[in-house]
Amino acid sequence: MTAAVRAEGVEFAFTPGEPVLCGAALEVAAGEVVAVRGRSGSGKSTFLLCLAGILAPQAGRIEIAGRDLTVLDDDGRSAVRRTSLGFVFQFGELVAELDLLGNVALPLELLGVRRSRAARHAGALLDELGLGPLARRRPGEVSGGQAQRAAVARALVHRPAVVLADEPTGSLDEENAATVLDALVGLAVRRSAALVLVTHDDRVAERASRSVTLVDGAVTDAWSAR
Amino acid sequence: MRSRPPGVPVPTLTRLGWRLLRVAAHRRTPSMVLVVLGTAAAVVSALVGLSVSTVVDARQARAEARSFHIPDDLADARMWVAEQYYPWRNRVLVRVDVALSMDTALSDAPPPPAPGLPRWPGPGEAFTSPAYARAVSRHPELASYAPGTIVGTVGPAGLRGPDELVVYGGVDRSAFPHGGLPVTGVGRGFPPTTELPPGIVARLVAFFLFCVGLPLCAFLAVAARVSARTRSRRLAALRLLGVPVRGARQVNAVEVGVLSAAGALLGVLLYPVVNVVVAGTGALGVEWFPADTALTPGRAAVTVALTVGLALVVGAHSVRAALLSPFAVRREGRVRRPSTWALLPLAAGLVVLAVLAYVRHGAHGETGAIDSSHVLLAAVALTGIGLLLAAAPLAARCGEYVAARGPSLASRLGAARAAADPGGASRLTAGVLVLVFASGILIGVTEVTRTATRPQRPVVELSVDLVGVPARARAPLLAIPGTAAAVVVRSPIRPPRMVLVRALVADCAGLTRYVGAPLPDCRPGRSYAAGPLPPGPTVALPLGPHGELTRVPVPARTLPPDVAARIRPIHVVLARPAAAALRGEYGQVLLRTPRANLDATMATLVALAPYADPDALGLNPADAAHDRVVLAVVRFGFGLGALVAFLAFAVAAVDRAAERRAADASLLVLGVSSRTLRRAQVWEVSLVMGVALAVAAAAGVLGSLAWQFTLGTDQSADTPALLVLCAAAAAAVGIGAFVAAAVSTRSLDTAALRRD
Numbered sequence A: 001m002t003a004a005v006r007a008e009g010v011e012f013a014f015t016p017g018e019p020v021l022c023g024a025a026l027e028v029a030a031g032e033v034v035a036v037r038g039r040s041g042s043g044k045s046t047f048l049l050c051l052a053g054i055l056a057p058q059a060g061r062i063e064i065a066g067r068d069l070t071v072l073d074d075d076g077r078s079a080v081r082r083t084s085l086g087f088v089f090q091f092g093e094l095v096a097e098l099d100l101l102g103n104v105a106l107p108l109e110l111l112g113v114r115r116s117r118a119a120r121h122a123g124a125l126l127d128e129l130g131l132g133p134l135a136r137r138r139p140g141e142v143s144g145g146q147a148q149r150a151a152v153a154r155a156l157v158h159r160p161a162v163v164l165a166d167e168p169t170g171s172l173d174e175e176n177a178a179t180v181l182d183a184l185v186g187l188a189v190r191r192s193a194a195l196v197l198v199t200h201d202d203r204v205a206e207r208a209s210r211s212v213t214l215v216d217g218a219v220t221d222a223w224s225a226r
Numbered sequence B: 001m002r003s004r005p006p007g008v009p010v011p012t013l014t015r016l017g018w019r020l021l022r023v024a025a026h027r028r029t030p031s032m033v034l035v036v037l038g039t040a041a042a043v044v045s046a047l048v049g050l051s052v053s054t055v056v057d058a059r060q061a062r063a064e065a066r067s068f069h070i071p072d073d074l075a076d077a078r079m080w081v082a083e084q085y086y087p088w089r090n091r092v093l094v095r096v097d098v099a100l101s102m103d104t105a106l107s108d109a110p111p112p113p114a115p116g117l118p119r120w121p122g123p124g125e126a127f128t129s130p131a132y133a134r135a136v137s138r139h140p141e142l143a144s145y146a147p148g149t150i151v152g153t154v155g156p157a158g159l160r161g162p163d164e165l166v167v168y169g170g171v172d173r174s175a176f177p178h179g180g181l182p183v184t185g186v187g188r189g190f191p192p193t194t195e196l197p198p199g200i201v202a203r204l205v206a207f208f209l210f211c212v213g214l215p216l217c218a219f220l221a222v223a224a225r226v227s228a229r230t231r232s233r234r235l236a237a238l239r240l241l242g243v244p245v246r247g248a249r250q251v252n253a254v255e256v257g258v259l260s261a262a263g264a265l266l267g268v269l270l271y272p273v274v275n276v277v278v279a280g281t282g283a284l285g286v287e288w289f290p291a292d293t294a295l296t297p298g299r300a301a302v303t304v305a306l307t308v309g310l311a312l313v314v315g316a317h318s319v320r321a322a323l324l325s326p327f328a329v330r331r332e333g334r335v336r337r338p339s340t341w342a343l344l345p346l347a348a349g350l351v352v353l354a355v356l357a358y359v360r361h362g363a364h365g366e367t368g369a370i371d372s373s374h375v376l377l378a379a380v381a382l383t384g385i386g387l388l389l390a391a392a393p394l395a396a397r398c399g400e401y402v403a404a405r406g407p408s409l410a411s412r413l414g415a416a417r418a419a420a421d422p423g424g425a426s427r428l429t430a431g432v433l434v435l436v437f438a439s440g441i442l443i444g445v446t447e448v449t450r451t452a453t454r455p456q457r458p459v460v461e462l463s464v465d466l467v468g469v470p471a472r473a474r475a476p477l478l479a480i481p482g483t484a485a486a487v488v489v490r491s492p493i494r495p496p497r498m499v500l501v502r503a504l505v506a507d508c509a510g511l512t513r514y515v516g517a518p519l520p521d522c523r524p525g526r527s528y529a530a531g532p533l534p535p536g537p538t539v540a541l542p543l544g545p546h547g548e549l550t551r552v553p554v555p556a557r558t559l560p561p562d563v564a565a566r567i568r569p570i571h572v573v574l575a576r577p578a579a580a581a582l583r584g585e586y587g588q589v590l591l592r593t594p595r596a597n598l599d600a601t602m603a604t605l606v607a608l609a610p611y612a613d614p615d616a617l618g619l620n621p622a623d624a625a626h627d628r629v630v631l632a633v634v635r636f637g638f639g640l641g642a643l644v645a646f647l648a649f650a651v652a653a654v655d656r657a658a659e660r661r662a663a664d665a666s667l668l669v670l671g672v673s674s675r676t677l678r679r680a681q682v683w684e685v686s687l688v689m690g691v692a693l694a695v696a697a698a699a700g701v702l703g704s705l706a707w708q709f710t711l712g713t714d715q716s717a718d719t720p721a722l723l724v725l726c727a728a729a730a731a732a733v734g735i736g737a738f739v740a741a742a743v744s745t746r747s748l749d750t751a752a753l754r755r756d
Helices: A044-051 A074-084 A100-110 A115-128 A144-156 A174-190 A202-206 B010-027 B029-065 B102-106 B130-138 B140-145 B198-224 B228-240 B245-281 B297-318 B320-324 B326-330 B340-360 B372-405 B409-420 B422-453 B471-477 B508-515 B561-565 B595-608 B621-659 B661-670 B674-711 B719-743
Strands: A005-015 A018-028 A033-037 A059-064 A085-088 A162-166 A194-198 A210-215 A218-224 B079-088 B091-100 B125-128 B149-153 B165-170 B181-183 B459-465 B484-490 B502-506 B527-529 B538-541 B550-553 B572-575 B588-594
Touching (some): A005 A044, A018 A033, A018 A044, A018 A194, A033 A044, A033 A174, A033 A202, A044 A059, A044 A162, A074 A085, A074 B245, A085 A144, A100 A115, A100 A144, A100 B010, A115 A144, A144 A162, A144 A174, A162 A174, A174 A194, B010 B029, B010 B228, B010 B245, B029 B245, B029 B297, B029 B621, B079 B140, B091 B140, B125 B130, B130 B140, B130 B149, B130 B165, B140 B165, B198 B297, B198 B372, B198 B422, B228 B245, B228 B320, B245 B297, B245 B320, B340 B372, B340 B674, B372 B409, B372 B422, B372 B674, B409 B422, B422 B621, B422 B674, B459 B595, B471 B595, B484 B508, B502 B508, B508 B572, B588 B595, B621 B661, B621 B719, B661 B674, B674 B719
Parallel strands (some): A018 A218, A033 A194, A085 A162, A162 A194, B091 B165, B502 B572
Antiparallel strands (some): A005 A018, A005 A059, A210 A218, B079 B091, B125 B165, B459 B588, B484 B588, B527 B572, B538 B550
């Protein structure tokens, strides 16, 4: 089976001589949920940004849905992000000027889907996540949990092969965190997307099928939660 | 071969950019409107700058078209003319007297009339320009400048501009003292004096661009930063969603391009209105025909393209970091502390201006070993740019100082904010800084112009060469009301004694009036030595019954030095009727008249002796015309610069308030009262603007003095104007503080607490 995410020997440093990632490796299958854990400053988010093709590692190889990001230029990596990746960040990163429907429809529109059709798909997904009545509100006009669920919908609306989530519940209370996590994991699994969760929250990690830990820029252990 | 990944369709990105712009415009309408207005002002400024040389050329072309053509052979002359350029207030009145030859007058095909005239005026007739007619209605004494009956109007084709005072008079050839200038007709004849030499035009355009360009740079910097943080964040979000750098640039370009294009189009639409209004009001001191500066499609297209292009470049630069490192935008970047080295250009410029003002004070316009004007221009430019560069480090240093020692929480908070956002402080003040400095320079320019175009002494001395005065008009010259008259005659310069002796002739009463002090023991027939005289018992002077030379004994009495100093360079004073000295050709009538009476004296003088060509220190028609155009352009540039600077300030103030909303909300949550927040805002703006404008006002005063002392002759500073400048700078700080208080956060905005 082809891994949705395959990273080997990834090395990255913001400043020469001060490596953040030292040979990090990870493989995630389609439909699998993997939690990446580690202390603050261990390189979790940097690793995630390398997986997303936002940061270009100085060494190593990263494949997303069979495409090697390390040989692609910015346009190529952007195309992979557009077609095969979805993102959820701690603060959603929704576009403040667009309403929730516009935000969720955006990935489809960027793929060339007609606006009306994109809006139909986005509306359906928002309904599925219980956000239908709020579809015309802007991110600043809904609660943090609602905005984060909209971010989940945006990350999955175009059925990406991989979803990357960086502390997706970090800013939420327990109840909202559970709701968002249910939505994220449930939707990813239903759509057979590989989900990589960066977290230091045990409750989030427990929802993963597998958990890895980053220590000093390298994946040092891996264990199965279930 | 590697296949290129499919990009995001351009229409999709364009639509997205448009949607984002619409929403952003809805949420930040004031900022957006100000940006559009500022861009429009910038476009109008650019179009005006491009028009300066056009209007000068058009005025010169019309002057050339009416110039007379002088024949090689006098037999070809078909008419005789005399062109006079009279100074009138700070304007020039052009009077052209024309005498057609008898053959020409009777022929079926007289020479074509001058442009703007239906025909040549006959003897006793006059055509006058509309501006002359308007001026006569307000100043009746001006009527004496037109000979004969006014029978028509000079059309636009015959005028440099709509405000030009022009009179074409028909006369008999015998009226000309020496028969007049023989000509064949008009059109590309002897080239008239250029109103502005090409070098001056280039300098003028440079000064205009300085006045407008620097505030414009400030405006662009401000406009490019409008909602920069939120724009960067949404572009970064798009990058994370897989929009490549090029695509995100397209989205940004739509936002920036639409705004700048709207502003540019508004500017192009406004320009004809501004052109008509400004060209015809005379508010700038000069009027011009709007057609001279009409907008051509090519010029409009180039200006719009340049404006939009520049906005795109600046806009792309402002979000560069967000596009290249989208993740970095999610973390607040550290503000780089501005370098103290940025103060160096300002310091250098101020030192040069101070040295120039000191060294040139007392030089009375005399040139030194090097041309100081070039040094002056360089110092002015350096200081202007230095002010822009210095705003950030000044704000940072002063902010840090007050933040550590401020007397209240509000002062420390405001100062800390100023120190933490020196770039914002710089954008807030940049336009106003340049404006204050430019005001100082304008005071210097105005002072130089004023002294060059109008006599400055309370009593003006007019000298009239007898050669241009018909015999019948000479005696009346001595009796012009309100004047003290005397006649100067001079000895012939003949070898071997190449010595010139000037003799002042008037009766005792006349001498007392003319000198302004009684001559000691003055009696008719008495003479005084007023300066060094050649050896010998007599001097030859043209005082005979018909102006022939007669021998006059060298005076035994000598005038006291203080009296002699008032009539320098006279060598001999003869107490005898002045009329006795009016018979020759080589004397001069001197008329001393109070400055307030100058216009009436000139009017009487012109009526008596229209071709006399009176001369006086400060009465220079060519300079007056030249300086009026210079001042008009400078004032226009200054006005537009002021508008752009104000818009830059307004955009920065409004955007700053919007960007601060989240931080203010956090402070309100912490328990800081809205009153303290408002005071902190006032402290911040007062500190930032106060320090910067104090430096700018000092630079303006130095610039004014350096300009005046380097390029002018008057050595006394225009203190009231400089005080007004300083007061205006202080008022600007007050207005800034008021605006800051008005737009400060007054209540807790819970939405602002959420990160979007």
